[in-house]
Amino acid sequence: MLQVNEIRANFAHACERLNARNIENPEELLGNVLKLEDLRKQIQLDRDNLQAESNAISKQIGQLMKSGNREEANKIKERTSEIKQQVKTLEERYSQTEKELTQILYTIPNIPHASVPAGNSDTDNEVVLENGTIPSLEDSNKSPHWDLIKKYDIVDFELGVKITGAGFPVYKGKGAKLQRALVNFFLDEAEKAGYAEVQPPILINEESGYATGQLPDKEGQMYFAQEDGLYLIPTAEVPITNMYRGSILQEEELPIKNTGYTPCFRREAGSWGAHVRGLNRLHQFDKVEIVQITHPDNSYKTLDEMSLHVQSLLQKLELPYRVLRLCGGDLGFTSALTFDMEVFSAAQERWLEVSSVSNFETYQSNRLKLRFKNKDKKTVLAHTLNGSALALPRIMAAILENNQGEEGIKMPKVLVPYLGFDTIK
């Protein structure tokens, strides 16, 4: 959620940047925020003054009662009941105004970083770099992974349908081992890069959902356990970042670096189509996430560091990839700047998104109330960042599709120690 003070201080800039997201008439939207904030302040002032008077009178009554002067006490009681009514009215107006303000703020996405290009959709994303050799398409009679997994019997979708439904595959044999190897490899690499591993809960309460911005924005995208009011996590970002909700850290503790492996659950309502076959889009998938909490001065340096970490994983897995800077139209609601990493699949003849690393600046920390004491002993909001490092299914798809050959599917060298075999045949 945006900070009202920041909106006020950088009004023109905020409007200009929200235009990059195709927000209609940001001047009016942000103008309303400021108006409501002014109203809120005015109500608070009136209310506080009345309460100050009431407190003073109550004290007087106490003293009069003590000295036995009941009559006088009863006399001034009248004024307090008058004040009480007024305070009650103001109290209602106050919470209503505050609620209204929060509701509007919930609908406003993060202000895109200056480097975010304007644009409507993923076609406007900016390619930052490409790495690795893109497999040529001519000499490839490569099979897509949904054929390969059947051929080698390593992922079973039908079985998943029987147990749960579409989008919940069963990994079998070497497929299951490959999953486990990837998780361990990713966690080990994250640990080497200084991320402390955690295993968070995979169900979260409503408060956590609001704090990192999944609610109310993505309400329908999360599975909901109604009986207990808990949501299945769409990403480990939610529980890991929420570990620090309400915290006031010391500046020396920054940056905080955490990594965690979790399954992730997404309803993906209404997003099924031509490009979602096989492992391309699932309701349940595994992911290793990296999260950082940083000093505001360092967050963009940190974003680059995280991007390089993800890239190093792709290089070690010998996958050709590219890095995209997301345009305003494709940028996530809570993000100020996002880099997507995509690997190329020769069999599908297209790029597959395998990671997203984002800087949320203070958008999440403002909701999280995640702060730190700076050198001047002032309490200020920290910046939060996260990234997938990495999501498994499409990595698995790319490994299968890009490494297939006559003799089977060659496993990337770095995974062999984890797997105990070098080829799926």
Add this chain to the structure above:
RNA sequence: AGAGGAGUGGCAGAGUGGUCGAAUGCGGCGGUCUUGAAAACCGUUGUACCGCGAGGUACCGGGGGUUCGAAUCCCUCCUCCUCUGCCA
């Protein structure tokens, strides 16, 4: 899941209707003393909002209520502990 108990400042722990935002101890920070350190002593030490400021308001697990006045009384929810039950 049932019965009982408890939730107070960074921690420990008083306070059961009126100068209580809250005693005291520990810890933290600053200082005195010391060649330095420790000890001792003195001072200071929660968060948020409003206000140029003086200052004001709110917060004693969350929400609601009673009262002129609530940490204190009532209702409700949450969490933790103990016992019983159940169970990876």
